[in-house]
Amino acid sequence: xxxxxxxxxxxxxxxxxxxxxxxxxxxxxxxxxxxxxxxxxxxxxxxxxxxxxxxxxxxxxxxxxxxxxxxxxxxxxxxxxxxxxxxxxxxxxxxxxxxxxxxxxxxxxxxxxxxxxxxxxxxxxxxxxxxxxxxxxxxxxxxxxxxxxxxxxxxxxxxxxxxxxxxxxxxxxxxxxxxxxxxxxxxxxxxxxxxxxxxxxxxxxxxxxxxxxxxxxxxxxxxxxxxxxxxxxxxxxxxxxxxxxxxxxxxxxxxxxxxxxxxxxxxxxxxxxxxxxxxxxxxxxxxxxxxxxxxxxxxxxxxxxxxxxxxxxxxxxxxxxxxxxxxxxxxxxxxxxxxxxxxxxxxxxxxxxxxxxxxxxxxxxxxxxxxxxxxxxxxxxxxxxxxxxxxxxxxxxxxxxxxxxxxxxxxxxxxx
Amino acid sequence: xxxxxxxxxxxxxxxxxxxxxxxxxxxxxxxxxxxxxxxxxxxxxxxxxxxxxxxxxxxxxxxxxxxxxxxxxxxxxxxxxxxxxxxxxxxxxxxxxxxxxxxxxxxxxxxxxxxxxxxxxxxxxxxxxxxxxxxxxxxxxxxxxxxxxxxxxxxxxxxxxxxxxxxxxxxxxxxxxxxxxxxxxxxxxxxxxxxxxxxxxxxxxxxxxxxxxxxxxxxxxxxxxxxxxxxxxxxxxxxxxxxxxxxxxxxxxxxxxxxxxxxxxxxxxxxxxxxxxxxxxxxxxxxxxxxxxxxxxxxxxxxxxxxxxxxxxxxxxxxxxxxxxxxxxxxxxxxxxxxxxxxxxxxxxxxxxxxxxxxxxxxxxxxxxxxxxxxxxxxxxxxxxxxxxxxxxxxxxxxxxxxxxxxxxxxxxxxx
Numbered sequence: 078x079x080x081x082x083x084x085x086x087x088x089x090x091x092x093x094x095x096x097x098x099x100x101x102x103x104x105x106x107x108x109x110x111x112x113x114x115x116x117x118x119x120x121x122x123x124x125x126x127x128x129x130x131x132x133x134x135x136x137x138x139x140x141x142x143x144x145x146x147x148x149x150x151x152x153x154x155x156x157x158x159x160x161x162x163x164x165x166x167x168x169x170x171x172x173x174x175x176x177x178x179x180x181x182x183x184x185x186x187x188x189x190x191x192x193x194x195x196x197x198x199x200x201x202x203x204x205x206x207x208x209x210x211x212x213x214x215x216x217x218x219x220x221x222x223x224x225x226x227x228x229x230x231x232x233x234x235x236x237x238x239x240x241x242x243x244x245x246x247x248x249x250x251x252x253x254x255x256x257x258x259x260x261x262x263x264x265x266x267x268x269x270x271x272x273x274x275x276x277x278x279x280x281x282x283x284x285x286x287x288x289x290x291x292x293x294x295x296x297x298x299x300x301x302x303x304x305x306x307x308x309x310x311x312x313x314x315x316x317x318x319x320x321x322x323x324x325x326x327x328x329x330x331x332x333x334x335x336x337x338x339x340x341x342x343x344x345x346x347x348x349x350x351x352x353x354x355x356x357x358x359x360x361x362x363x364x365x366x367x368x369x370x371x372x373x374x375x376x377x378x379x380x381x382x383x384x385x386x387x388x389x390x391x392x393x394x395x396x397x398x399x400x401x402x403x404x405x406x407x408x409x410x411x412x413x414x415x416x417x418x419x420x421x422x423x424x425x426x427x428x429x430x431x432x433x434x435x436x437x438x439x440x441x442x443x444x445x446x447x448x449x450x451x452x453x454x455x456x457x458x459x460x461x462x463x464x465x466x467x468x469x470x471x472x473x474x475x476x477x478x479x480x481x482x483x484x485x486x487x488x489x490x491x492x493x
Numbered sequence: 494x495x496x497x498x499x500x501x502x503x504x505x506x507x508x509x510x511x512x513x514x515x516x517x518x519x520x521x522x523x524x525x526x527x528x529x530x531x532x533x534x535x536x537x538x539x540x541x542x543x544x545x546x547x548x549x550x551x552x553x554x555x556x557x558x559x560x561x562x563x564x565x566x567x568x569x570x571x572x573x574x575x576x577x578x579x580x581x582x583x584x585x586x587x588x589x590x591x592x593x594x595x596x597x598x599x600x601x602x603x604x605x606x607x608x609x610x611x612x613x614x615x616x617x618x619x620x621x622x623x624x625x626x627x628x629x630x631x632x633x634x635x636x637x638x639x640x641x642x643x644x645x646x647x648x649x650x651x652x653x654x655x656x657x658x659x660x661x662x663x664x665x666x667x668x669x670x671x672x673x674x675x676x677x678x679x680x681x682x683x684x685x686x687x688x689x690x691x692x693x694x695x696x697x698x699x700x701x702x703x704x705x706x707x708x709x710x711x712x713x714x715x716x717x718x719x720x721x722x723x724x725x726x727x728x729x730x731x732x733x734x735x736x737x738x739x740x741x742x743x744x745x746x747x748x749x750x751x752x753x754x755x756x757x758x759x760x761x762x763x764x765x766x767x768x769x770x771x772x773x774x775x776x777x778x779x780x781x782x783x784x785x786x787x788x789x790x791x792x793x794x795x796x797x798x799x800x801x802x803x804x805x806x807x808x809x810x811x812x813x814x815x816x817x818x819x820x821x822x823x824x825x826x827x828x829x830x831x832x833x834x835x836x837x838x839x840x841x842x843x844x845x846x847x848x849x850x851x852x853x854x855x856x857x858x859x860x861x862x863x864x865x866x867x868x869x870x871x872x873x874x875x876x877x878x879x880x881x882x883x884x885x886x887x888x889x890x891x892x893x894x895x896x897x898x899x900x901x902x903x904x905x906x907x908x909x
Contacts (some may be wrong), residue, residue, distance in 0.1 A: 083501065086614040099694065110610060113595070116565040118610055121625075125561050141895050144499035147531040150566070151647045173589035175646070179529070194526060194534055198502040203850070209500065209537075214566065214630060218591050230591070231567045292899050338632035434619070 080431045084122045087443050097293030099378035100225035102387050115222030115230030125395035131212050131372050133264045137257045143208040147341050154180040160346045165278045169217050183216035183477050187341050196349035202242045210237035226375045237366040247362045252336055254366045258287055258334050265373055266390020270307040280342035285332035288481050291379035294329035301325055331376045339363040341346045367368050383384040387448030388471055396429040397491055400450040403437050403456035414455045494609030495628045496847045499537045502708050503735030503859050515794035516641035519669040524580030531638030541811035545788050547628050549680045550651050552672045559624040564606050570596040572605040576762045581694045585633050599632035604759050607654045611764035618658045626653035642791045649787040655780040662850045667754055670782045674703055674750050681789050682806020684799055686723040696758035703750035707795035710745035718743055755779040759898050804887055808906035812845040813907055817856050821848050830871045
């Protein structure tokens with residue numbers, strides 16, 4: 078993509094509205110813009126990161142034999158009344174009537190909808206186990222939207238649901254998903270902590286939260302510096318680790334995933350039963366598994382940045398390489414830049430070409446701010462002796478070598 | 494994918510609620526299910542078709558140098574008041590207050606949002622032209638949702654917006670998009686008609702609709718059987734073709750795309766200006782270009798089916814091949830089926846393996862209903878002499894040959 082053909086409105090100044098580092102860099106690197114408090118427009122770079130995250134999640138869910146679906150955001154309130162959650166969930170759910178007087182809501186989550194779907198199509202143990210998931214937009218009427226994509230009224234979630242005939246099946250699916258989560262977060266460049274947590278309004282007995290420590294995270298947790306155990310922060314809690322007796326430290330964190338053993342809460346409430354091998358009617362045993370997809374953008378920035386800007390983990394970066402053409406009015410520089418752009422593109426490498434008519438200083442600063450791992454710089458030197466400059470955004474290492482050698486090095490850094 | 498690991502609830506009977514052929518086959522082939530009137534859950538097969546359509550659209554939009562964004566569904570009503578459209582659009586827009594009293598609506602379209610975004614980030618002719626697009630979920634409070642995905646309250650659209658400094662620029666972008674639309678619809682297996690149409694609530698002077706003729710389409714059009722000219726049906730209109738004087742025939746059609754030369758309607762209302770090369774402040778000239786993405790599923794079924802079920806156009810089919818294992822209790826049949834599944838998968842061919850414990854008749858009927866273009870059948874014959882059967886869903890041609898020859902033929906039909 079050519080910079081001048083897309084929309085990357087970088088900002089030199091830190092926007093006043095942005096409270097956290099990730100929120101500041103989200104805006105400064107031109108990834109997203111606020112439409113109103115709690116609702117964000119993803120600009121081209123932000124959307125590319127979002128899609129990279131989705132790609133990782135889809136690969137890992139499919140690896141677990143998950144089948145992808147897409148459920149509606151618009152839901153009949155009546156289903157929530159049947160599960161009893163219309164009251165539990167309270168004001169956080171948007172509710173309204175349509176012009177025909179139907180009572181509707183915007184789904185903050187989809188347990189009721191998926192249970193109703195399964196109820197109508199699964200009737201025998203032969204159809205179990207089943208794992209369905211979706212990546213879909215959720216809505217929550219947050220009283221105080223904060224931190225950009227972290228606490229928003231409209232956001233993107235991956236929610237998966239497992240259906241089993243017995244507790245052993247649930248246990249197996251739960252463990253498979255737990256491990257898939259660790260792989261997903263690792264590929265997203267996140268250093269993740271998992272905590273046994275309260276199941277809250279979701280119901281069920283066991284749940285685990287996945288947290289990412291962040292200076293400006295909104296959740297407080299207690300961590301043991303010795304054994305790395307983590308637990309939710311409670312004022313009244315003992316501040317000493319049960320395992321190794323070390324003093325617990327309070328850190329802030331962002332919740333990016335939560336998995337639940339739901340059991341039969343929804344299948345009992347909505348009548349989702351199956352016939353087992355002996356012909357007995359039983360409620361389906363369920364689990365549910367959520368990831369805050371849009372939230373991962375912010376969490377990844379929180380954990381991968383320096384004073385100059387974002388440093389994208391390899392698999393999340395909106396482009397693999399940025400070519401910085403230092404003087405676009407110079408025909409020869411542009412010719413070299415374009416030929417590099419095409420050569421890399423033909424190799425299947427995604428490239429952003431900074432073809433703006435801007436000063437070198439502006440371009441260097443923006444390239445660092447954007448955080449694409451590899452910067453290929455084409456300047457006057459390239460004209461003199463055919464050399465190119467390759468800068469690694471992570472190590473800040475710079476190499477000036479012949480075109481052939483630089484492209485070899487670049488391929489190695491991408492694939493190595 | 495294994496059939497038993499996913500959710501494909503095929504139906505033998507025609508569902509009573511389904512008024513049109515595409516609606517019937519949508520439900521019978523297990524592509525989608527109604528949650529409530531106007532809101533549908535995409536099941537795994539339907540979502541795969543949807544994603545194939547999106548892939549085609551993204552490729553063709555990127556080919557036109559479009560940059561993809563994702564805008565919120567939740568919008569401040571105030572923006573619609575500024576453009577004056579909150580009145581024009583009337584009750585079809587869902588409106589409600591959040592718990593803090595903000596007046597919100599669910600976007601039925603995004604001209605206001607994108608104009609507001611551009612207004613804040615484009616200020617010079619140097620940043621123009623620009624083409625932004627999104628594939629996003631829209632909401633409309635339809636008084637009478639109908640025909641499954643055709644007239645729904647929640648649906649998926651591709652909406653693109655062009656920004657130019659003059660009429661010539663708009664003219665060029667409009668033509669580029671017109672041609673991209675013809676390519677997109679062709680790749681979706683649709684025989685499309687384009688009509689110069691009324692711009693309605695969108696504003697602007699010129700617009701073109703793209704229609705697909707369908708027995709149960711909800712729009713009435715007049716078509717000239719000689720020169721293929723098409724126009725909107727009006728009771729009072731002359732029923733003779735202006736060009737060739739032939740008698741016009743009334744047919745029904747489904748609208749799947751609509752493009753508009755908006756001009757300065759939104760940029761004037763919301764103050765989206767730019768400085769031209771001479772330093773004069775001017776309103777940005779806009780165009781907008783919509784495609785009913787989810788609607789294409791139904792349109793494609795309307796135009797590609799027979800009495801036995803769907804016949805997917807190559808690029809839309811949820812899988813390229815279905816392997817029908819005729820007796821899953823037979824170890825040898827399953828072994829051959831699995832080795833074929835893996836061999837084809839390794840070649841990058843997408844395969845659905847019907848591993849259900851069902852009678853051959855049920856499997857054959859379901860394979861025809863699903864409409865995957867190529868059926869590979871593994872039965873007793875395969876055990877006897879190592880032969881396989883390949884059925885082409887379109888031509889109904891059946892081939893029984895050795896494994897090597899059948900796989901060669903299959904590859905040829907896929908890539909040829």
